Amino acid sequence: MVLNNVTIPGNDIAVSISISEGKIVQVAPAIANDREQLTFVGAIAFPGLINSHDHLDFNLFPQLGNQTYESYTEWGKHIHRAYADEIASVLKIPVALREQWGIYKNLLCGVTTVVNHGEKTIINDPLITVFENCQSIHSVLFEKNWKKRLNNPLKIGLPVVIHSGEGSNTAAHTEIDQLIKWNLFRRKLVGVHGVAMGTRQAKHFKALVWCPESNYFLFDKTAAIHELKAKTGILFGTDSTLTGHWDIWHHIRLARKTQMLTDHELYHSLTSLPAKIWQLNTGSFIAGLDADIVIAKSNGKPSLQAFYDVTPDDILLVMHKGEILLFDESLYHQLTGIITQSYNKILTGNSFKYIQGDIHGLIAEIKRYKPDAGFPVPYPIQPAA
Template structure:
């Protein structure tokens, strides 16, 4: 397949992208090829987004919390008292259904890789890449045996991913020091949140996953990314809907408003840097890499400006390893005869999208357990095409 007439952020010249056997084979101004062609008008192409922090099974929760907290420990204790019934109503939904919805939440926004924090998922054939080749430890405060797990001799080769410094009080800051102190084997630490982290502490981390929307919701403060970025690699994450809005583009624009990363740095925190950190064969529109590609309307905006204006409604195509997972109704006639999978039709605001799999059946099954479960795509919707 060849994707024609798209621009890539940071390079506004129109190009064509050739894809074969799940990989990008050529990027050039034009490509002579007798394979299937898709031609776009006023569109940008960028690597499938990499969401470096989510809890896939927690994305049927609304945001819980009604005040500003000093730390995640204060928040955690409060919600289990104040929202006990609401929490129980979500947890009675089978975990596989919750995880599948977590995948769709990400896919609808153009995420093709999500780093899941928690137990290994139960999904056997996910639509997108679920990265779990790491050791997940929740946190110093909430994981009783964190020191033993951190220093497990058989896990040394894996990076450790852990919530750390998620607070504005002294305890949140000192727990980072405790984590560093007890990392006896000097394992690669990838911290999450790091709101209380300083530059000296950041030097001990391979990377920090920044989740600004979650931080502002809980703490009314986020990490000093403009300082920490000089000492460690900054990746981008959303966290789950327990503390953040479902749409990653909302998070991205909030991060951009802080001006703590440049437009180029923020773009790469979602693409090339997490690809390097998690050792993925993606993160760039480059020959030889996996064809994880998103194409969206540019709306007559140049490169990165167009990128930061994207909404789920603007997405025209999502491809994962060369397979089309989502496409806009405007491409339906061009794709006739090319598609081999079944797709569901969903409404994203002003346009219909076709999404691989039976999302209607998934939503209906979830509503059997929780009839008031809320979804960002209207339900019921038109039947699958």
């Protein structure tokens, strides 16, 4: 397949992307062959986004919390008192259904890889890559046996992903020092949040996953990314809807407003850098890498600006390892005879999309357990305005 006439963020010269057997073969101004082709008008292409921090089974929660907290422990205690009934109503939904919705939440936004933090997922054959080739430890204070797990000799080869410095108080900062001190085998640490992290501490981490919207919602403060980026790699994550908007683009634009990363640094925190940290065969338009590709409307803007203005409504195509998972209704005539999988028709904003799998059945099944569960795609489907 060839994807014709797209621009790539940072380069406004139109190119074509050739794909074969799930891999990128070539990126060039023009590619002549007789294979299946899709031609776009006014569109950008970028690698499928890598969401480096989510809890897939927690994405049916609304944001919970109504004050500014000093730490994740204070927040955790508060929500279990103040929102006990809401928490119980979501946890009644079987884990597999909640995980499947977490996959769709990411896919709708153009995420093709998500790093799940917590217990191993139980769903089979997720549509996108769920990265779990790491050791998930929640945190120093919430994980009873964190020292033993951190120093498990059978896990030395795996990176450790752990909430670190999630708060604004002294305890959150000191907690990071404890983690560093007890990392006896000097394992690769990937911290999450790092709101209380200092540059001295950052150098002990392979990377830090920045989740700015979650941080501002809980603490009215985020990590000093403009300082920490000199000492460790900065990846990007959303966390779950317990503390953030379902749409990753909402998070990205908030991060951009802080100006703590340049536009290019922020772009690479979602693409090439996490691919390197997690050792994924994706994240760039290079021959031989997996064809994880998103095409979106440019709306007449330069490619990098268009990238930062993307909404789920603007997404025209999401491809994972060469397989089309989502496409806009405007491409239907070009895809006739090409696609063979089963798709559901959905509405995002004012645009109809086709998405692989049975998202309608999933929503209906979830509503059996929680009739008032909310979703960003209307169900039953409503006509476009």
